[in-house]
Amino acid sequence: TNNQLGLPVGVTLDRFIKRSQSAFGYATGELSQLLRDIALAGKIVNREINQAGLIGLAGSMGNANVQGETQQKLDVIANIRFVRALKNGGEACAIVSEEEEDIIYTGNDTGKYVVAMDPLDGSSNIDVNVSVGTIFSIYRRVSPLGTKATFEDFLQGGEKQVAAGYILYGTSTMLVYTTGHGVSGFTYETSLGEFFLSHPDIKSPVNGNMYTCNDAYIKNFPEMVQEYIQRIREKGCTARYIGSMVADLHRNLLKGGIYLYPPVPKTPDGKLRLLYECYPLAFLVEQAGGKAFDGNHRTLEILPNYIHQRSPLYIGSAAMVEELMKTIQKPQ
Numbered sequence: 416t417n418n419q420l421g422l423p424v425g426v427t428l429d430r431f432i433k434r435s436q437s438a439f440g441y442a443t444g445e446l447s448q449l450l451r452d453i454a455l456a457g458k459i460v461n462r463e464i465n466q467a468g469l470i471g472l473a474g475s476m477g478n479a480n481v482q483g484e485t486q487q488k489l490d491v492i493a494n495i496r497f498v499r500a501l502k503n504g505g506e507a508c509a510i511v512s513e514e515e516e517d518i519i520y521t522g523n524d525t526g527k528y529v530v531a532m533d534p535l536d537g538s539s540n541i542d543v544n545v546s547v548g549t550i551f552s553i554y555r556r557v558s559p560l561g562t563k564a565t566f567e568d569f570l571q572g573g574e575k576q577v578a579a580g581y582i583l584y585g586t587s588t589m590l591v592y593t594t595g596h597g598v599s600g601f602t603y604e605t606s607l608g609e610f611f612l613s614h615p616d617i618k619s620p621v622n623g624n625m626y627t628c629n630d631a632y633i634k635n636f637p638e639m640v641q642e643y644i645q646r647i648r649e650k651g652c653t654a655r656y657i658g659s660m661v662a663d664l665h666r667n668l669l670k671g672g673i674y675l676y677p678p679v680p681k682t683p684d685g686k687l688r689l690l691y692e693c694y695p696l697a698f699l700v701e702q703a704g705g706k707a708f709d710g711n712h713r714t715l716e717i718l719p720n721y722i723h724q725r726s727p728l729y730i731g732s733a734a735m736v737e738e739l740m741k742t743i744q745k746p747q
């Protein structure tokens with residue numbers, strides 16, 4: 416019982432959320448409901464992903480329920496699932512999704528929250544049965560209740576997040592999230608259809624021996640980043656890269672390591688999106704004691720200009736990210 420609530424491993428997500436609500440005083444239960452809605456959509460997406468190999472066989476074994484959606488790609492299906500759950504749940508007035516250019520209005524203008532999300536990250540991995548994830552980030556809206564949400568609701572900056580997390584569809588499915596009081600991890604028990612607390616109070620190891628980046632691009636990384644990678648290689652660091660950020664980050668979070676997506680000539684601002692990739696993961700990793708920078712600034716302090724903005728990202732174990740920042744910022 417070493418999590419901040421003193422709840423034992425094995426309590427359900429639902430009970431954990433309820434207890435957090437009274438312990439941390441996040442008031443009226445709307446955020447709790449929103450987290451439950453996300454968890455529910457996660458279960459549905461989990462089911463679709465598990466059947467992914469069968470879905471192409473529509474009509475025979477792949478009796479994939481969803482009317483007319485059977486032939487759609489899973490990232491599109493995941494988007495539909497999450498949007499529907501948040502519409503039905505009523506707490507979110509609007510959504511920004513990697514899958515859609517514009518703000519998605521849920522019709523719940525009295526909802527107090529907005530959600531930025533990547534419904535299915537790493538989707539190129541689905542066809543080959545490799546882990547993928549959902550990333551989400553929640554803000555309290557700043558526009559008046561009862562009106563339509565605005566861009567300002569989404570462009571508050573990472574420090575204004577009230578909750579963030581991910582669902583990892585891996586060898587087991589996990590929900591990991593923070594509301595700013597540490598990080599808790601839940602494992603999905605398929606036969607019961609419940610998430611159970613399995614990783615109370617996750618702490619990022621201060622140091623690690625793994626680095627995670629796309630090796631094919633190293634020659635295009637900024638020189639100082641190359642120098643850093645060279646140095647930690649010589650120190651005996653090993654490389655791990657799944658190409659599914661949630662899975663890569665989850666491993667590094669538990670075992671210690673650094674994830675790097677630097678700017679490269681092809682994508683001078685990096686590849687990852689601030690609102691639904693960098694911010695939520697930075698919030699979560701910092702809550703676990705780790706760090707996240709874009710090369711110049713702490714990720715959470717970057718102020719965004721538009722909803723699909725990209726940012727370089729260096730994230731993970733505190734000592735590793737600090738050393739990298741020192742290397743990048745040293746006077747040349």
Ligand code: AHM
Nearest residue numbers: 536537538539629658659660661686
């Ligand atoms: P996606 O949102 O289009 O799936 O892209 C994000 C993914 C991350 O999960 C992963 O870390 C990265 O892209 C891999 O990019 P690359 O193939 O350039 O190494």
Ligand code: MG
Nearest residue numbers: 513533536537
């Ligand atoms: Mg993505």
